[in-house]
Amino acid sequence: MVSGSSTEHWDIFCAVVDNYGDIGVTWRLAKQLANEKQIDITLWVDDLNSFSHILPQLDPQLTTQVHYGITINQWTVPLALTYQPGAVLIEAFACELPDEVKTVLLKLHSDYKADSSKQKPPVWINLEYLSAESWVEGCHGLPSMQPSGLKKHFYFPGFTDKTGGLLCEGALLKQREEWQNDPQNKMALFAQLGLKGIEVQDNVISVFSYESSALLALCQHWQQSEQTTHALIPKGRSLNSLRSILPTQVDQLTSGEQIKLGNLIIHILPMTDQESYDKLLWSCDFNIVRGEDSFLRAQWAAKPFIWHIYVQEDDYHLIKLDAFMQLYCNNLPPELAKSWKALNLAFNQEQDTQATQHWQQINLANLPLLQHAAQWPIDAINDVDLVSRLVQFVKNS
Known part of the structure; x- marks a missing residue:
């Protein structure tokens, strides 16, 4: 107050x-x-x-x-x-x-x-x-x-x-660290959002992007993966990319609905307030975000992410994307930095095969990438x- x-x-x-x-x-x-x-x-x-x-x-x-x-x-x-x-x-x-x-x-x-x-x-x-x-x-x-x-x-x-x-709010990074230290916090949030069937060990990915055929390619890859992957997607532009694999029309989907496609389970997210969205980002293993607000909040989440940047004339958005990637990757091992940059570019340029290829190269258990994502907020707040x-x-x- x-x-x-x-x-x-x-x-x-x-x-x-x-x-x-x-x-x-x-x-x-x-x-x-x-x-x-x-x-x-x-x-x-x-x-x-x-x-x-x-x-x-x-x-x-x-x-x-x-x-x-x-x-x-x-x-x-x-x-x-x-x-x-x-x-x-x-x-x-x-x-x-x-x-x-x-x-x-x-x-x-x-x-x-x-x-x-x-x-x-x-x-x-x-x-x-x-x-x-x-x-x-x-x-x-x-x-x-x-x-x-x-x-x-x-x-x-x-x-x-x-x-x-x-x-960045003064207490945010401490609140996020405390939240992530107890896995029961994320499980309680998933239950609150009506997301059923998620186990602690499952891969959980939040998706808040614009349309991209690369998202479809990644989802098809997750369908075939050995481990269960849960993609948490709100109604909106991301789902438009998945029309060809969805059994239901996008406008007929309802919050809390689940769609099982092989080892991929798509959960239709309800819209949340900002505090709940922050906690969602903290609770996922990987976040795909767009624009400016969710882009920055994904960084504070201390988790790996893809930034789907808003398209501008003459591909100027790719210049902005590259400027950030150069900064973000400064302390990453060269090969890992190369793959993470390539994944972001492939997603933004709708290069389906490259997106899948580079996703496999970085994978969700990549320790240097996880350590870098955790250290980045401390360095970035400057x-x-x-x-x-x-x-x-x-x-x-």
Whole structure:
């Protein structure tokens, strides 16, 4: 909950893109700012229906409501609620601010310029997408003067101390370690999610990807494997890749349903809130994730993973993927690094045969890969998380 003594107010605007990615990151940011930094947060969101999938208690019909101590306002056009400026205004992922907000900013800027005793305009920050590319260091924190005279700062999350850091709650890694130390935790979670027939020794893989024929190839490989493999897949885009082997139409599948295909058992996952999704990632042997939010949470899970990155024009997404893989594989044995990179590329480029081949090369019992996945979160957090860096950045501004 937000401390009652907090006097600082921040606004965050988020336009929902790709259903859960942008709002997933923004909601985690809002919660950490409120709960760990005692900042009064108002989150403006344009699509509460999509938001409600990761925050089930959210009522999409309400114009304003409070959850986890955070005020959530519906971002309508025009705004149904009055924007009251605070100390900071965050524009998530270059979403275009409402005209009413720009008008308020201009008025504050004009009044403060004429009389410095007036209220200062809020520190205006554009929170950018996460990238491991080297140019991010040079662009992080740069101001951009708008034609109106207002100044906007570009804040780039990243993996080095010259970037904005990574979203990670203060107690997360300790909570995850405690969870994974007791196998009964994952078994209880599987039961809670309606996932039946999973034994402690079985291979369990979570799948939250876009469409890819490589996923179909891997599933067909798991069908023939000697050990039982459980693939936990929510209704959505991943299942579209498996239409040719599913006995039921995708739109007819229901949460909790099981489909047995040889030694592969597909479980249809219910949608969960963010805390349960984190625990799901912690509980699986391998995670296939997409976008930005689940990509980062898979890293904090300390388990091997595939990153299915969002496709961009001219295959620019493959450049972003390569930049991360170079960083992630820095301390892996060369042959293992080569196979893990090739597996990720094959999945993203829908190279079915190569995906199966490299999956066999890395296998789920590969000790160096498991050790690397466990050490990576400790190295990646780089001493200071994004929220702590962001608060300090605002103070310096």
